Amino acid sequence: MKKYFHHETAIVETDQIGEGTKIWAWTHISKGVKIGNNCVIGEGVHIGPNVEIGDNCKIQNHSLIYEGVYIKDDVFLGPNTITTNDYIPSASTVDFKKTPRFKKTYFEKGCSIGANCTIICGVTIGEKSLIGAGSVITKNIPPFSKSFGNPCRIITLNK
Amino acid sequence: MKKYFHHETAIVETDQIGEGTKIWAWTHISKGVKIGNNCVIGEGVHIGPNVEIGDNCKIQNHSLIYEGVYIKDDVFLGPNTITTNDYIPSASTVDFKKTPRFKKTYFEKGCSIGANCTIICGVTIGEKSLIGAGSVITKNIPPFSKSFGNPCRIITLNK
Amino acid sequence: MKKYFHHETAIVETDQIGEGTKIWAWTHISKGVKIGNNCVIGEGVHIGPNVEIGDNCKIQNHSLIYEGVYIKDDVFLGPNTITTNDYIPSASTVDFKKTPRFKKTYFEKGCSIGANCTIICGVTIGEKSLIGAGSVITKNIPPFSKSFGNPCRIITLNK
Numbered sequence: 001m002k003k004y005f006h007h008e009t010a011i012v013e014t015d016q017i018g019e020g021t022k023i024w025a026w027t028h029i030s031k032g033v034k035i036g037n038n039c040v041i042g043e044g045v046h047i048g049p050n051v052e053i054g055d056n057c058k059i060q061n062h063s064l065i066y067e068g069v070y071i072k073d074d075v076f077l078g079p080n081t082i083t084t085n086d087y088i089p090s091a092s093t094v095d096f097k098k099t100p101r102f103k104k105t106y107f108e109k110g111c112s113i114g115a116n117c118t119i120i121c122g123v124t125i126g127e128k129s130l131i132g133a134g135s136v137i138t139k140n141i142p143p144f145s146k147s148f149g150n151p152c153r154i155i156t157l158n159k
Numbered sequence: 160m161k162k163y164f165h166h167e168t169a170i171v172e173t174d175q176i177g178e179g180t181k182i183w184a185w186t187h188i189s190k191g192v193k194i195g196n197n198c199v200i201g202e203g204v205h206i207g208p209n210v211e212i213g214d215n216c217k218i219q220n221h222s223l224i225y226e227g228v229y230i231k232d233d234v235f236l237g238p239n240t241i242t243t244n245d246y247i248p249s250a251s252t253v254d255f256k257k258t259p260r261f262k263k264t265y266f267e268k269g270c271s272i273g274a275n276c277t278i279i280c281g282v283t284i285g286e287k288s289l290i291g292a293g294s295v296i297t298k299n300i301p302p303f304s305k306s307f308g309n310p311c312r313i314i315t316l317n318k
Numbered sequence: 319m320k321k322y323f324h325h326e327t328a329i330v331e332t333d334q335i336g337e338g339t340k341i342w343a344w345t346h347i348s349k350g351v352k353i354g355n356n357c358v359i360g361e362g363v364h365i366g367p368n369v370e371i372g373d374n375c376k377i378q379n380h381s382l383i384y385e386g387v388y389i390k391d392d393v394f395l396g397p398n399t400i401t402t403n404d405y406i407p408s409a410s411t412v413d414f415k416k417t418p419r420f421k422k423t424y425f426e427k428g429c430s431i432g433a434n435c436t437i438i439c440g441v442t443i444g445e446k447s448l449i450g451a452g453s454v455i456t457k458n459i460p461p462f463s464k465s466f467g468n469p470c471r472i473i474t475l476n477k
Contacts, residue, residue, distance in 0.1 A: 028361060044344070115242075115279075116275070273436075
């Protein structure tokens, strides 16, 4: 029995989606994706293969979440959050997973990412950290910190 | 009688749309939105509830315009203009309007916003001001000024 | 005989598309566009009128490619690559091509553009150059160089 909602225009290729989760228009959820309970996935979102998303997450409109990204519980990804998984991309890439260029990215529990941020793969965004809108994240972000900018710099720590 | 055009794939939940306005593919216009005459709303645009847009505006492809944003006449929003309405977002937000974090944003008459800008809520973008592409707007922008950068800085005033 | 693939939700208004090319969901290819062989055009991409794209290119999800942009062979455009064609845009623009504000942009053979970059029109991105994610490109980029930032600055040359 179907326990989650998806808009009729969404393309959903997994059945591992938790109860109460909502998926809106023109969004593509790829094969192998796991999504927890009570999440909201906005419009025009792309979730690549095998991405794992916890409970109570909000992934806002137009966000692009690629294979190799892991999102824990209570994470907020603002509108147009752009992730990556290839550190040195090129048109000739064939199999990301066989190259050291393919790097994983972790969004830890309760972190919040402002609108239109870019996340360069290979980093961990710490628990309950807050990233300002328009930031480009190039390295690990400590838990409970606040950061912003291009490149993203920490402005307060452990507060 | 229908006086405006919308692409067959658009989702339009308001009838307050002016004559001559065009709405393109995969765009969602939410409930309570008011749009004036002779506007062009591009592809993949999201207009949130109760947004007000004047006459002769161009809102380019993939722009995200959220509740609490007010757009006057003759405004140009470049491709992928990303607005916000929650100053300190988190996945646990329930009702933006009941919190002081919800802030309004005003685009004044004739202002032009370059491509891929991010607008942090709570600001007024002044009349006929021009914002360079890729900017992150964090404070009020004076009328007739030119600005760019992350964070957006004023480079010429009243010209 | 159809030699390329397009997803059923894509809108394709040209027949000048090469063999082996794939076009994914919610993507619009405008009139007069030419696309070479073995390209991948992601989801939610917009390709404006008369754009020319070579062979073996990858244009990732949500990229916006406007009229006046020329893309050579083996080019990689990361997710949410935002191009432009009007140097000083405004809502009153009528015919870009009749104004000096309309500028062309060239992506030379084998260049790679990281995620969420903005390209201000009128520039040439040199052969096999690499642009970091989140950059705003405001001037010509030399061949074989590496660059990043807002504004985009060259960090290594001819390597």
